[in-house]
Amino acid sequence: MTSYALLILPSANRVYAEAATALSQSELHVFNQSVLEGRLSEVSATVIGGVPYVTFTADGELGTRDAALLANLSSIYALFQIEGGLLRPVGLHRLDRFDDDLITIPKYQGKTNEQFTKLLLNVTLLASAFAGDFLDRKFAVIDPLCGRGTTLSQALMYGFDAAGVDLDQKDFEAYSAFIQTWLKRKRIKHHAEQGPVRRDRQVVGRRLQISLAAAKDDYKAGLTQRLDVLNGDTTRALEFFRPGTFDLVVADAPYGVQHGSRTAAKGLARSPLDLLAGAAPVWAGLLRSGGACGIAWNTLVARREAAAAILAGAGLDVIDSPGYLAFRHRVDQAILRDILVARKP
Numbered sequence: 001m002t003s004y005a006l007l008i009l010p011s012a013n014r015v016y017a018e019a020a021t022a023l024s025q026s027e028l029h030v031f032n033q034s035v036l037e038g039r040l041s042e043v044s045a046t047v048i049g050g051v052p053y054v055t056f057t058a059d060g061e062l063g064t065r066d067a068a069l070l071a072n073l074s075s076i077y078a079l080f081q082i083e084g085g086l087l088r089p090v091g092l093h094r095l096d097r098f099d100d101d102l103i104t105i106p107k108y109q110g111k112t113n114e115q116f117t118k119l120l121l122n123v124t125l126l127a128s129a130f131a132g133d134f135l136d137r138k139f140a141v142i143d144p145l146c147g148r149g150t151t152l153s154q155a156l157m158y159g160f161d162a163a164g165v166d167l168d169q170k171d172f173e174a175y176s177a178f179i180q181t182w183l184k185r186k187r188i189k190h191h192a193e194q195g196p197v198r199r200d201r202q203v204v205g206r207r208l209q210i211s212l213a214a215a216k217d218d219y220k221a222g223l224t225q226r227l228d229v230l231n232g233d234t235t236r237a238l239e240f241f242r243p244g245t246f247d248l249v250v251a252d253a254p255y256g257v258q259h260g261s262r263t264a265a266k267g268l269a270r271s272p273l274d275l276l277a278g279a280a281p282v283w284a285g286l287l288r289s290g291g292a293c294g295i296a297w298n299t300l301v302a303r304r305e306a307a308a309a310i311l312a313g314a315g316l317d318v319i320d321s322p323g324y325l326a327f328r329h330r331v332d333q334a335i336l337r338d339i340l341v342a343r344k345p
């Protein structure tokens with residue numbers, strides 16, 4: 001048995017307040033069950049030298065691949081092996097392809113916190129049948145309520161293909177302007193196309209499609225990542241994206257505080273359940289078999305059981321293993337956020 005101490009990013013305490021350590025432990029549990037063959041145990045909160053850590057033991061030493069996986073934990077700052085009371089650093093090499101200002105520059109009301117977005121993407125990926133390929137596969141991710149693109153940028157950061165849908169025209173325009181300026185400023189090779197999307201001679205949305213590569217040679221060789229963003233209604237996503245082509249659907253539903261959920265039938269609502277009921281079959285249709293859908297929402301406006309029943313009704317298997325039941329946390333007085341993950345059989 002080898003002992004380890006994980007130092008949490010200082011910003012996690014600001015984002016999650018007193019829940020930061022507990023959420024890190026839950027995420028670590030999910031990594032452990034999904035891709036580390038359950039070799040970690042005794043996961044707990046420990047204070048070392050007056051500083052809080054998450055400590056755990058591993059069956060044998062963590063190998064290079066284990067460390068490469070754990071490097072992508074959403075709130076990891078540093079990892080140490082504990083040897084005779086001393087901390088020996090473990091090298092962390094994240095998947096990150098680009099500078100992190102891709103994710104940190106955009107600041108706006110309604111932004112899903114970037115650390116939380118990474119947590120949601122990670123635990124959704126780890127529930128998919130392709131979790132073992134975390135470090136190797138170019139996952140295809142869609143955020144069907146993408147706002148100004150936090151999930152899309154995180155997916156690009158990982159080297160994945162990213163697609164998004166949002167009804168809000170201002171959000172679409174803001175992300176489109178940001179990402180194109182950012183790609184130019186960073187001199188990242190890309191090709192962008194933007195324009196209206198028509199059905200039966202009517203404009204039903206607008207779309208931005210970009211192919212890009214972190215390295216010039218990859219771009220020349222056609223080893224590109226795709227970004228595809230649609231300004232339209234999420235319940236119509238199957239009109240624009242081919243069914244069964246996404247590995248992951250990742251969405252942060254409107255919290256019903258400053259922003260509501262919009263459906264054609266009922267307009268704006270506090271609870272996301274009507275939107276979810278209309279969208280879940282579409283989102284399930286976008287997924288390939290073995291793919292996973294992860295949603296975050298405010299439990300003060302919709303109960304977990306109700307949201308889970310909607311995902312199950314769309315033919316998805318809701319994951320209820322212990323790690324996945326321990327992500328509920330307080331964001332502010334009006335928001336008690338939770339995560340629900342389901343897999344397509």
Ligand SMILES: C[S@@+](CC[C@H](N)C(=O)[O-])C[C@H]1O[C@@H](n2cnc3c(N)ncnc32)[C@H](O)[C@@H]1O
Pocket residue numbers: 110111112113144145146147148149150151165166167168171232233234235252253254255259260261262263275
């Ligand atoms: C919590 S926000 C997502 C924020 C996003 N993760 C970000 O960081 O920018 C939820 C989004 O759902 C969108 N939305 C609500 N109803 C929708 C619908 N029927 N179709 C598409 N988008 C919708 C809202 O416009 C809003 O941007």
